[in-house]
Amino acid sequence: MEDTFKHQGKRKLLAEKLAAKGIKDKAVLEAIASIPRHLFLDSSFEDHAYQDKAFPISSGQTISHPYTVAFQTELLEVQKGEKILEVGTGSGYQAAVLHHLGAKVYTIERQHKLYKKTATFLKKIGYSPKYITFGDGYKGIKTYAPYHKIIVTAGAPYIPKDLMAQLKVGGRMVIPVGEDPQIMTLLIRKDAKKFEKHSFGEFRFVPLLENKN
Numbered sequence: 606m607e608d609t610f611k612h613q614g615k616r617k618l619l620a621e622k623l624a625a626k627g628i629k630d631k632a633v634l635e636a637i638a639s640i641p642r643h644l645f646l647d648s649s650f651e652d653h654a655y656q657d658k659a660f661p662i663s664s665g666q667t668i669s670h671p672y673t674v675a676f677q678t679e680l681l682e683v684q685k686g687e688k689i690l691e692v693g694t695g696s697g698y699q700a701a702v703l704h705h706l707g708a709k710v711y712t713i714e715r716q717h718k719l720y721k722k723t724a725t726f727l728k729k730i731g732y733s734p735k736y737i738t739f740g741d742g743y744k745g746i747k748t749y750a751p752y753h754k755i756i757v758t759a760g761a762p763y764i765p766k767d768l769m770a771q772l773k774v775g776g777r778m779v780i781p782v783g784e785d786p787q788i789m790t791l792l793i794r795k796d797a798k799k800f801e802k803h804s805f806g807e808f809r810f811v812p813l814l815e816n817k818n
Contacts, residue, residue, distance in 0.1 A: 608641045615655035616642070622657060623675050630679045636705040637675055642668075644730060645696040666719060667811055668696040669758065680779045680791050680805065681754045683708050688735075688749065690771065692742035693758035693813065697723040701732035703756075710734035711749050713742050742813055745771045752776060759813035760787040769800065781810045 620638035628634060643654035645668055650660045659667045678699070683689065685707030691700055694714035703710045712734050714720040720739040727733050738746060742757070743765045750771035757768070757780035764780060772778050772794045781787035786807040793801040 608644070612641060612643055612655075616640075619655045619657065619671055623672055626657075626672055628672070628675045628679055630675075632683070632706055633675050633678050633702070636678075636702045637671055640698070640701050640705060640732075641730075642671065642698060645698045645701075645726075662696045662719070665811070666695050666716060668698050669810070673808060674699055674702060676789070676805075677756055677758070677779045678702055678706070680789075681756055681777055683754065687753035688751075689754040689756065690745055690750075690752040690768075691734075691756050691758065692745065692768065694720060694723050694737060695758060697727045697732065699756065699758055700727065700734050700737075701730075704732045704734060708754075711736045711746050711752070713738050713740050713746055715740065715742055743767060747771060754778070755780075757781065757813060758810065760785070760810035761813040764790070764792065769794075781808050785809060 616638045620634045624634055643651045646654050646660055657670050657672050659670050662668050683706045687708050689703050689708045689710055691712040694712040700710050700712050717739050724737045745768045751773040752771055753773055753776050755768055755772055755778040760781045774794050774796055776794050778792040780790050782790045786809045789805040789808050791803040795801055
């Protein structure tokens with residue numbers, strides 16, 4: 606669990622690279638420069654942790670490219686104190702970024718082994734979400750709805766209605782939609798029934814699987 610000056614220097618360079626790629630939100634870049642991404646990876650990948658690459662984690666899942674994490678987070682327009690639902694806890698890196706930005710993070714993971722491992726790990730390194738649970742991401746976490754923001758970190762063939770229903774009016778949902786590749790999609794809830802939709806190009810995610818628990 607060591608975080609050296611070398612690691613910190615690599616994170617700073619990574620944040621600079623993401624800024625050069627078009628990430629403008631200074632708070633997001635500061636989060637990338639602060640959070641020890643190497644701790645979220647298998648030790649065999651540690652030397653590559655601050656490259657803009659995705660890497661495999663347990664249960665057939667991946668930790669996303671830092672650019673993808675930053676891009677989705679920037680689209681959310683996170684404000685301190687907001688309730689944010691994350692669908693797909695994975696390694697916990699995205700949840701840590703949201704936590705660092707001051708959000709109250711509620712996160713759900715469908716892989717039980719990964720859920721247990723990540724819940725313990727995030728608490729250990731000080732990025733524990735407000736609530737983390739095991740379950741079907743398509744259903745969200747109704748108990749704590751509505752949410753100011755929702756982020757989905759797996760590719761969904763369609764936008765789940767349960768997630769749309771759990772978004773506050775004025776809230777934003779960022780979700781990759783489609784098979785392979787997916788289209789990064791932003792939904793803004795305008796009122797009880799109306800959603801404004803924006804598209805932001807192609808990305809690749811592991812699939813968001815339904816009814817697997």
